[in-house]
Amino acid sequence: MALIHLERLWVENRLTAEGRVLHKKTDGAKSETRDGVRITRSLPVHSFKLGLFGVCDVVNFTPPAFEPQPATSLPKRIEHELNRLTRPIGVVTETSQLGQVKRDEDNSPFHQWTITPVEYKRGQPKKNDADRVQLCAQAMCLEEMLRTSIPRGELFYGKQQRRTEVVLSDELRQLTVRAAERLQLLMFAGVTPKATREPKCENCSLLPVCMPSPSQSVNASVYLRNLIEE
Ligand code: SF4
Structure with a gap:
């Protein structure tokens, strides 16, 4: 992390190249509405609380009381909100004086929607929590931006060719907050450990x-x- 973000170093090998190709597939594909579910690709996200920003590979927006149906246009308010989210960061969320984001789930246009971030990985599940923490950070960014709750996400591994559900537990959220804090310290210190x-x-x-x-x-x-x- 420090080599990439502090020292601006990057070296390509077969594994990173394969990962890049896999991400290109999702980055290159357009967002679409399929059977009533909005599938949003390359969605920029951020969190003032975590001090993070990034891009979600895929985020699925499933309306409340969902029953599969032929593709139709989305409700205007949702369409507007999704268009707003795909604009560059810096204009997206309202914040209080302390930089804490107001969380008012009842007023969120996504109240009762099921929002599922999906992160694509080249290989197979790792023994450590890195992928789950990354997915959880994306979900926490979305929760802050959309003022809603996201209980689970999904990881897709190229070797398995299928998605695995990840429950975003309190434990995983705490791990993610600690990882974000460590990252902030690293960036402020400006020293590669x-x-x-x-x-x-x-x-x-x-x-x-x-x-x-x-x-x-x-x-x-x-x-x-x-x-x-x-
Ligand atoms: S410590 Fe190992 S895994 Fe981490 S950047 Fe260095 S070589 Fe890569």
């Missing part, structure tokens, strides 16, 4: 420029076991 070599480094495109030092705390047998399990 010392990296320690781990099994995941073997597939990392940044390995040649990162040059992590050997782990001091992991002995050789544990390191080899991690390597095999990875």
